[in-house]
Amino acid sequence: MSRRDDAPLVSIVLTGRNDGYGGDFTTRFFRTLRFNLQQLASRGISHEIVFVEWAPPAGSPLLIDQILGAVPELDPSICSWWVVDGRYQEALSLNPRLEYLEFLAKNVGVRRARGRFVLTSNCDVYFGRRVLEALERGALHPRVLYRAPRHDIKLAVDQSTLDWRVLEDPRNLDGPAHVLKPPYMGSATGDFVLLDRESFHEIRGFNEIYRVARIGIDRNVLVKALSSGISIADIGGPVYHVNHVGSYRISPAAYAGREAEAHWGDRRWHSGGVSYTNPPTWGLGEAPDRRLGEHLHYVDFSWDAVPPLVDLRRIVLPAARRGGPMPGHYVRKR
Amino acid sequence: MSRLLAAIASTLGIVSARRHRALQAQAADLKSAVAEWKSKATDATNRMRTLEQELRRQTQINEKLRASADKAKQKQGDIEKLRAQLQNAERELAGAREHLMVIEVKLDILEGAANVLDARTRTAVARSAGGTGAPV
Numbered sequence: 001m002s003r004r005d006d007a008p009l010v011s012i013v014l015t016g017r018n019d020g021y022g023g024d025f026t027t028r029f030f031r032t033l034r035f036n037l038q039q040l041a042s043r044g045i046s047h048e049i050v051f052v053e054w055a056p057p058a059g060s061p062l063l064i065d066q067i068l069g070a071v072p073e074l075d076p077s078i079c080s081w082w083v084v085d086g087r088y089q090e091a092l093s094l095n096p097r098l099e100y101l102e103f104l105a106k107n108v109g110v111r112r113a114r115g116r117f118v119l120t121s122n123c124d125v126y127f128g129r130r131v132l133e134a135l136e137r138g139a140l141h142p143r144v145l146y147r148a149p150r151h152d153i154k155l156a157v158d159q160s161t162l163d164w165r166v167l168e169d170p171r172n173l174d175g176p177a178h179v180l181k182p183p184y185m186g187s188a189t190g191d192f193v194l195l196d197r198e199s200f201h202e203i204r205g206f207n208e209i210y211r212v213a214r215i216g217i218d219r220n221v222l223v224k225a226l227s228s229g230i231s232i233a234d235i236g237g238p239v240y241h242v243n244h245v246g247s248y249r250i251s252p253a254a255y256a257g258r259e260a261e262a263h264w265g266d267r268r269w270h271s272g273g274v275s276y277t278n279p280p281t282w283g284l285g286e287a288p289d290r291r292l293g294e295h296l297h298y299v300d301f302s303w304d305a306v307p308p309l310v311d312l313r314r315i316v317l318p319a320a321r322r323g324g325p326m327p328g329h330y331v332r333k334r
Numbered sequence: 335m336s337r338l339l340a341a342i343a344s345t346l347g348i349v350s351a352r353r354h355r356a357l358q359a360q361a362a363d364l365k366s367a368v369a370e371w372k373s374k375a376t377d378a379t380n381r382m383r384t385l386e387q388e389l390r391r392q393t394q395i396n397e398k399l400r401a402s403a404d405k406a407k408q409k410q411g412d413i414e415k416l417r418a419q420l421q422n423a424e425r426e427l428a429g430a431r432e433h434l435m436v437i438e439v440k441l442d443i444l445e446g447a448a449n450v451l452d453a454r455t456r457t458a459v460a461r462s463a464g465g466t467g468a469p470v
Binding site: 096209211212213269270273274310315316317 | 432446447449453
């Protein structure tokens with residue numbers, strides 16, 4: 001995995017599909033992407049957008065077919081688009097309630113990102129000023145996983161005119177602003193994980209072994225990072241997320257007492273107490289892909305690329321590094 | 335002459351009246367002193383007995399304290415042993431909990447895999463039987 005000289009500073013890895021997630025997904029996504037691209041461009045931050053269109057539903061147009069018209073700021077030459085065959089979702093699933101294996105999708109993007117740093121985020125996350133300033137200054141260090149707290153914007157806020165004034169107005173916040181707490185600096189981790197590319201490859205991305213839940217996989221990557229001797233730091237400011245229907249943040253207790261039925265999986269799994277060792281083929285590394293255009297690829301289905309359904313030896317105890325925090329405490333599930 | 339008479343009288347055990355009075359007074363003083371010293375000796379003897387008793391009592395207390403100190407020292411040693419055992423037990427418990435977490439996570443995976451395989455098998459069986467593929 002050598003670094004190319006023309007590698008951008010940062011690859012922004014996003015995943016999604018045209019399935020109406022959270023209600024009017026594409027509108028929220030395009031609006032957010034436009035804002036972020038404008039900010040990145042105005043600050044001269046060299047970047048690429050790596051988008052993984054995971055298991056797109058049949059019968060709906062692909063996002064790639066809509067986005068170039070809807071987001072004029074998106075330069076196809078700095079865009080790397082990967083459409084992943086829908087059969088991977090079914091073949092990899094260990095929980096039929098999970099309709100979207102978000103972190104496997106992210107791994108597809110992380111593996112294929114070219115940037116010196118790789119930022120995994122979500123399609124409805126606005127980068128805050130401090131985040132952009134850190135990128136603009138290039139004030140990033142290898143072997144440091146950067147986190148940003150997520151500030152949730154009220155559902156009722158008019159999203160059609162979202163700008164700094166709206167995002168940074170404390171009256172628009174839905175609840176108190178989150179503060180990251182060491183050592184894990186968790187909380188909405190999936191919205192912002194920034195790490196140098198080599199380290200991301202060293203830890204082999206997010207956990208691909210535990211495919212029973214979507215929730216907690218982001219927190220689990222923090223355990224893996226600490227266990228691998230990578231430190232975790234707050235980048236200095238928030239990212240913003242506009243609440244929407246179906247968001248875990250606005251309905252965390254929706255499955256109280258029947259956690260196993262949640263469409264994000266059972267949140268009580270020991271995501272803070274175990275680590276993992278993904279196979280070298282992580283991120284569908286063995287999957288054949290076809291070029292459909294200059295920056296557009298289709299990841300074809302092959303059983304050879306599908307890891308075993310069960311690979312228990314790859315769930316391991318996290319290592320307590322000298323000076324680092326101890327692994328998580330046991331929490332009784334049942 | 336008078337000296338000679340005095341010497342003869344002295345030889346015969348005869349003293350002058352004045353001398354006799356003086357000696358009587360001296361004897362009385364001595365008796366009084368003897369009585370006083372006897373009293374002091376009695377007091378001192380009593381005091382000595384008291385002090386001896388006190389010494390015995392203090393010796394007993396000292397022995398008791400020494401025994402208590404020995405016991406306390408032994409207990410302190412026991413406490414330190416118990417503390418070390420407790421720390422070991424806590425470490426082992428933490429280790430057991432970590433292993434328990436790993437086991438539970440693996441069980442989750444096995445349960446998920448079993449459910450998925452069950453569903454796939456049912457679908458395959460239904461298909462091979464010419465059914466619709468719906469769960470049976």
